Amino acid sequence: MKKLILIDGNSMAFRAFYGLPLLSNQSGLHTNAIFGYARLLEKLIEEEAPTHFLVAFDAGKSTFRHKQYEEYKGGRQKTPPELGEQFAPIRRLIDAYGIKRYEVEEYEADDIIGTLSRKADEEGFQTIIISGDKDLTQLASENTVIYYTKKGISDIDRYTPEHIQEIYGLKPEQIIDLKGLMGDKSDNIPGVPGVGEKTALKLLGEHGSVEAVLENLEGVKGKKLKENLMEHREDALMSKSLATIYREVPLDFDMNSLAFANENAEEKYEIFKELEFESLLKNMDASETEDKKEFDSERVDALDQLGADVSFHLEVRADNYLVHGPEHIAVTDGERTFISNAEDIDREGLEQFLKSRETINVYDIKRQMGLLKHLDIHFEDFDTDIMLGSFLLDPSKKIIDVAETVGQFSVNIDSDDFHYGKGRNAKQPIGEEHDKFLTDKVMAVHHVGPLMAESLQKDDMYDLWKDLEIPLAKVLSGMEYRGITVDAARLRDMESEIKERLDEIEGKIYELAGEEFNINSPKQLGVVLFEKLELPVIKKTKTGYSTAVDVLEELQSRHEIVSYLLDYRSLSKLQSTYVIGLQGEIKEDSRIHTRFNQTLAQTGRLSSVEPNLQNIPIRIDEGRRIRKAFVPKDDSHVLLALDYSQIELRVLAHITSDETMTSAFTSDTDIHTKTAMEVFGVERADVTSDMRRNAKAVNFGIVYGISDYGLSQNLGITRKEAKTFIDNYLNSFPEVKLFMKSIIQDAKRDGYVKTLLNRRRYIPDIQSRNFNAKSFAERTAMNSPIQGSAADIIKLAMVKYEKSEEAQKFNAELLLQIHDELIFDIPREEVEAFIPVIKDIMENAMALSVPLKVDYGYGSDWYDVK
DNA sequence: GGAATCACGC
DNA sequence: GACGTACGTGATTCCT
Numbered sequence: 001m002k003k004l005i006l007i008d009g010n011s012m013a014f015r016a017f018y019g020l021p022l023l024s025n026q027s028g029l030h031t032n033a034i035f036g037y038a039r040l041l042e043k044l045i046e047e048e049a050p051t052h053f054l055v056a057f058d059a060g061k062s063t064f065r066h067k068q069y070e071e072y073k074g075g076r077q078k079t080p081p082e083l084g085e086q087f088a089p090i091r092r093l094i095d096a097y098g099i100k101r102y103e104v105e106e107y108e109a110d111d112i113i114g115t116l117s118r119k120a121d122e123e124g125f126q127t128i129i130i131s132g133d134k135d136l137t138q139l140a141s142e143n144t145v146i147y148y149t150k151k152g153i154s155d156i157d158r159y160t161p162e163h164i165q166e167i168y169g170l171k172p173e174q175i176i177d178l179k180g181l182m183g184d185k186s187d188n189i190p191g192v193p194g195v196g197e198k199t200a201l202k203l204l205g206e207h208g209s210v211e212a213v214l215e216n217l218e219g220v221k222g223k224k225l226k227e228n229l230m231e232h233r234e235d236a237l238m239s240k241s242l243a244t245i246y247r248e249v250p251l252d253f254d255m256n257s258l259a260f261a262n263e264n265a266e267e268k269y270e271i272f273k274e275l276e277f278e279s280l281l282k283n284m285d286a287s288e289t290e291d292k293k294e295f296d297s298e299r300v301d302a303l304d305q306l307g308a309d310v311s312f313h314l315e316v317r318a319d320n321y322l323v324h325g326p327e328h329i330a331v332t333d334g335e336r337t338f339i340s341n342a343e344d345i346d347r348e349g350l351e352q353f354l355k356s357r358e359t360i361n362v363y364d365i366k367r368q369m370g371l372l373k374h375l376d377i378h379f380e381d382f383d384t385d386i387m388l389g390s391f392l393l394d395p396s397k398k399i400i401d402v403a404e405t406v407g408q409f410s411v412n413i414d415s416d417d418f419h420y421g422k423g424r425n426a427k428q429p430i431g432e433e434h435d436k437f438l439t440d441k442v443m444a445v446h447h448v449g450p451l452m453a454e455s456l457q458k459d460d461m462y463d464l465w466k467d468l469e470i471p472l473a474k475v476l477s478g479m480e481y482r483g484i485t486v487d488a489a490r491l492r493d494m495e496s497e498i499k500e501r502l503d504e505i506e507g508k509i510y511e512l513a514g515e516e517f518n519i520n521s522p523k524q525l526g527v528v529l530f531e532k533l534e535l536p537v538i539k540k541t542k543t544g545y546s547t548a549v550d551v552l553e554e555l556q557s558r559h560e561i562v563s564y565l566l567d568y569r570s571l572s573k574l575q576s577t578y579v580i581g582l583q584g585e586i587k588e589d590s591r592i593h594t595r596f597n598q599t600l601a602q603t604g605r606l607s608s609v610e611p612n613l614q615n616i617p618i619r620i621d622e623g624r625r626i627r628k629a630f631v632p633k634d635d636s637h638v639l640l641a642l643d644y645s646q647i648e649l650r651v652l653a654h655i656t657s658d659e660t661m662t663s664a665f666t667s668d669t670d671i672h673t674k675t676a677m678e679v680f681g682v683e684r685a686d687v688t689s690d691m692r693r694n695a696k697a698v699n700f701g702i703v704y705g706i707s708d709y710g711l712s713q714n715l716g717i718t719r720k721e722a723k724t725f726i727d728n729y730l731n732s733f734p735e736v737k738l739f740m741k742s743i744i745q746d747a748k749r750d751g752y753v754k755t756l757l758n759r760r761r762y763i764p765d766i767q768s769r770n771f772n773a774k775s776f777a778e779r780t781a782m783n784s785p786i787q788g789s790a791a792d793i794i795k796l797a798m799v800k801y802e803k804s805e806e807a808q809k810f811n812a813e814l815l816l817q818i819h820d821e822l823i824f825d826i827p828r829e830e831v832e833a834f835i836p837v838i839k840d841i842m843e844n845a846m847a848l849s850v851p852l853k854v855d856y857g858y859g860s861d862w863y864d865v866k
Numbered sequence: 867g868g869a870a871t872c873a874c875g876c
Numbered sequence: 877g878a879c880g881t882a883c884g885t886g887a888t889t890c891c892t
Contacts, residue, residue: 423867521889522871543870573873576887601883605876612885615875623874648876704876704882713881772879783882787876819876819883 004120004258005050006113008131009057009101012037013090015132015149017083022767025276026751030767033086034093038272038280040130041097045262048128053260054100054116056109057091064106065242072242073187089275096267100258107249110135114245116255117144123255135184137164138175138245169205180210180240189239192232194225210240273410282407295443297337299435303349307333308358311446312382313402314342314371315438317420320610321367322480322593325374328434330442337439342375351377359383361449363402365470366598369477380474386445388469389452391599392461396762399599406444409451413440460758468757468792469598471799475814476596476606478802483591484613484815484825487861490629491583498575505568512561519568522547533559550713570620578617578626585611596817603784604759604791605819614818616862630862633813638828640812640835640858641865642842643821646671647790647852648703651756654848655785658735665850672696678732679725698729702736705783707775740782747781755788756846757796793852794820797845804841810834823862831858 016036023032044050065072094101102112113129117139120127127144129136137146137159146159157163161172170178181200183191195203203220207213213220214233220226229236265284272281300306310333314326326342329350354360354377362368364387365380372379390397390405399405403415419437421427429437456462510516513532517524526545529535538554539546549566556562585592597607608614616630617623632639644650649671653661664674676687676695694715701711712722730737744766747753752762761784765777798817801807810830816823822842826834835856843852859865 518889520872520887523889541871546871548872569873573887577874577885581886597884603883605883607884609885612875615873615885617874619875701882707881709879709881770879771877772881775879776881779882787883821876 002052002120002123002125003048003050004052004054004116004125004127004255005044005048005260006116006127006129007040007055008109008113008129008133008136009055009090009094009103010109011132012040012130012149013083013087016040017080017086021765021773022082022769023764024751024767025274028751029089029275030082030086031089031275031277033083034089034275035277035280037090038093038277041093041099042280042283044128044130045097050128050260052120052125052255052258053097054102054112054258055094056112056116057101057103058108059103059105062106063108064246065108069189069238069242071188089271093268093271096271098261100253100260102251102253104249104251107246111246111249112251114139114247115249115251116258117141118247119255120144125255135175135179135187135243135245138172138243140164140172168201170201174204174209176240176243177204177208177210179243180236181213183239184243187242189242190232190235191239192228192236194228199225210236295440295447297332297335297439297443299439300336300338303331303338303353306331306336306338306353309333309361310357310359311361311442311449312354312368313362313438313442313445314368315441316371317416320595321370322595326371328438330438332439332442332446334443334446337442339435339438345375347375347377350375351379354379354381361386361446363387363405363445365473366477366480366596369474370480373481380477382470382474384449384453384466385470385473386448386452387599388473389456389465392465392469392759393452393455393459394762395599395602395604395760402441402445406448409448411444411447413437413444459760461760464757464759468795468799471802472795473598475798475802476598479814479816480593480595482813482815483587483589483593484823485590485631485633486582486586486592487629487631488583488586488590491579491626494625494629495575495579495583498571498579502568502571502575505564505571508564509561509568512559512564519565520572525565529555529559529561533561535559535562570623574617574623574626578623582611582626582629594816601791602761603787604755604795605787606791606817608816613816624863627862628864632825632860635860636827636829637825638831638858638860639815639862639865640824640826640831640838640856641821641862642824642835642838642854642856643818644790644794644842645853645855647793647820648786649699650848650850650852651789651793652702652736652739652786653850655756655789656733656735656739657849658733661733661736662850665853668851668853672699675699675729675732679728694725698725701726702729703783703786705779705787707779743781743785744778747777753781753785755785755792757789757792759788759792761788790820793846794822794842797842798822800845801838801841804837807834807837807841810837812838823865826858 013033017033020032020036022030023035024030091101104112113136117127117129121141121143125143129139129144129146130149131146132149134148137148140146140159140161148157148159150157164170164172168178178200179189181192181195181203182197183189203213207216214229214236217226217229220229269284272284310331313330315328315330316324316326318324329340329342329345331338360382361384362382363385365382365385368382369380386405387399390408391399401416403413406413414437419429453462456465506519509519513528517528519525523544525547529547530537530545535555535558537545538551552562552566582592587593592611594608594613595610597609600607617626650665653665660678664671672692672695673684673687675698676691677684679695680691697711697714708719708723708726711725712719715722743753747763747766751764752760754760763777763781765773766781768774768777794817798814801814810826812824812826812834814822815825839854839856842854857865
């Protein structure tokens with residue numbers, strides 16, 4: 001069967017443009033309409049499988065309709081330049097798909113489509129017309145359906161004659177009569193005054209056409225309506241004529257030339273790449289493009305047959321490389337590849353091999369180091385890590401597996417999920433297939449190594465990669481492997497103690513509620529609070545009543561049960577996440593070995609998993625007691641904690657060179673008090689605790705990039721008051737205000753912002769027309785350089801510590817990093833001597849225009865460190 | 867297995 | 877004025 005798709009080219013460009021956020025690629029070209037177009041074409045090709053295809057465009061400004069009616073399409077808004085620049089690429093895209101494109105002087109796209117759909121009907125085609133203009137529905141017939149796209153392009157209404165009958169009670173050819181009577185604002189077609197859709201449909205229901213209505217004016221009810229029709233009969237007839245699609249456009253081609261073959265994958269690929277359409281590129285990789293890199297390498301059966309520059313890969317499916325050892329090994333020098341089961345590896349041979357290489361490239365150093373430890377090998381002399389590189393190039397790209405990363409360099413190999421399967425489809429591949437998978441993987445890593453270095457070089461992040469992230473991975477590996485000693489007995493005691501208290505509170509809650517229910521279920525709790533006890537609903541969530549802390553706090557005075565609920569909440573959190581959760585993480589060696597994720601947080605911060613040791617309670621003493629369970633390796637040691645004081649605000653003072661702020665830090669005055677003095681215009685002595693609290697919250701907001709709404713929530717004030725605070729703040733620190741403005745400009749100009757060490761964060765939404773998205777993007781632009789630079793500094797300190805000969809003379813062990821804080825285990829007798837050394841490294845990790853200040857404490861458990 | 871809600875840290 | 881509001885991880889419930 002022959003199937004023809006006709007697209008109303010201009011109308012779809014507008015729909016795509018207004019339906020999608022304003023995207024742009026790195027060279028600054030806006031791409032949202034092009035992207036929408038590409039997605040539309042992909043979808044149509046896949047779902048409709050057309051045999052013939054054409055996109056019709058309007059040509060020039062003047063058409064035969066303008067001769068008939070000068071004001072035709074008058075009053076239209078100018079095409080925004082952001083869209084205008086996308087027309088040429090859209091045409092190129094259509095050509096790349098091998099789709100016929102047509103426009104002709106004097107006629108509109110509608111007329112071309114009308115003419116072709118008539119011909120198609122005559123020749124027995126099935127035709128689909130795609131448009132965002134309802135006028136086209138007049139072309140619907142038994143074999144022609146109109147896909148009308150609402151809201152963007154993904155939401156499609158299908159107009160068949162039956163459908164049109166259903167909604168209007170009209171035949172398709174009567175659509176023009178409808179337009180004749182009611183007119184069309186968007187095309188500046190007048191119609192008859194006072195006649196809208198309702199009246200027009202009524203008239204047409206009675207008479208059938210504009211002409212028939214005008215001939216039977218006596219039968220029309222309503223004096224004014226009759227008058228209008230009489231007076232504007234010419235308008236009505238002209239309007240109908242304007243709305244009528246001309247179906248006899250002279251065309252210099254026949255239907256055969258519309259044949260569609262779905263070829264030219266290469267050209268498509270080029271365009272997608274240039275415009276950075278990642279999702280579409282991935283689609284192509286998965287389906288059509290057979291440009292899978294075939295890695296030819298000779299299989300060798302001994303490591304010593306490999307050259308000096310290699311890529312190295314230990315493979316295990318499991319996430320936790322500290323628990324699970326390697327199952328396979330794959331090493332290549334680009335020409336020869338060695339593959340083996342891990343159990344067959346000769347430990348000494350491998351260690352010797354690693355030590356004697358010139359360069360070693362890997363994907364995920366920390367993981368490789370962790371896996372090597374299972375073979376009892378401590379080796380860290382890796383040179384490059386393409387996973388870390390990929391994260392630096394664009395931290396917003398999720399780090400998934402080797403396939404994902406090398407895919408960004410047009411190298412296509414099977415993903416881990418595909419090879420191993422997921423869930424019930426999980427496989428344990430072996431033999432030839434698995435060997436090929438491993439070969440492809442290590443070859444891909446090897447191939448991408450130099451490309452990665454080049455890309456990072458180009459983006460000024462090569463040093464950040466080689467001198468910071470890669471050395472840091474080795475430091476983190478040591479910390480993960482080392483672990484931190486935890487006193488399980490201590491947690492067990494806490495568990496039973498908390499259990500008793502929870503049971504007691506639970507009983508009280510049931511008693512006050514008059515029934516037993518699951519207190520942990522917000523849904524059930526909501527019913528009890530807001531239906532049974534009829535407490536006022538303060539806030540709703542998407543699914544029902546909110547029972548969050550701030551809501552409960554407001555309800556506290558209204559019912560006795562609420563205080564018990566608050567206690568229950570915080571206690572059960574302590575119990576499940578920390579007291580019980582942590583016990584489950586203690587390994588044979590009585591230690592907890594968290595893993596740090598170096599490639600996740602957008603700002604460049606680390607995160608910590610299994611368990612998360614970066615959110616152990618501290619603020620409330622009850623929770624803080626959890627820290628009593630974290631202890632040094634033995635009685636002769638202590639835990640030492642050093643934290644940067646106000647590192648983000650110091651970074652801000654440095655970046656902005658704000659005088660007031662700089663002098664506050666240079667003279668080491670309390671920054672929140674100083675802020676309060678400036679914002680409220682008072683002397684130091686007159687700063688009340690309330691003022692300081694407010695100032696602190698504003699500083700907090702600056703550091704974390706919260707909105708006026710967020711600040712209002714934090715302080716329990718109105719958004720307006722919060723905004724006033726922020727405005728006052730910015731006026732008190734004029735250079736900060738200036739910085740905020742210019743960083744947003746930078747983000748707009750470059751598409752990204754960067755930290756002191758050139759770490760980037762792309763902010764595409766800075767161009768968004770969606771207020772929320774844009775505001776969020778602006779706050780991100782302001783905040784990321786601050787938080788990211790702070791992350792750079794502490795990372796640098798960690799690397800410098802590891803490299804410091806002086807520091808290494810001590811028997812100190814770095815255990816944890818908590819964003820602005822480092823935790824060490826160290827012999828008690830060394831601690832006093834060590835403190836000035838490590839403090840110096842941290843405070844001088846990077847030279848800023850304000851001093852960095854480090855506070856510290858030590859003790860015989862983590863609670864005691866204050 | 868995933869979404870939603872809640873709570874902990876910086 | 878819109879509209880939902882720093883970043884993470886993890887536990888729990890509840891639905892598919």
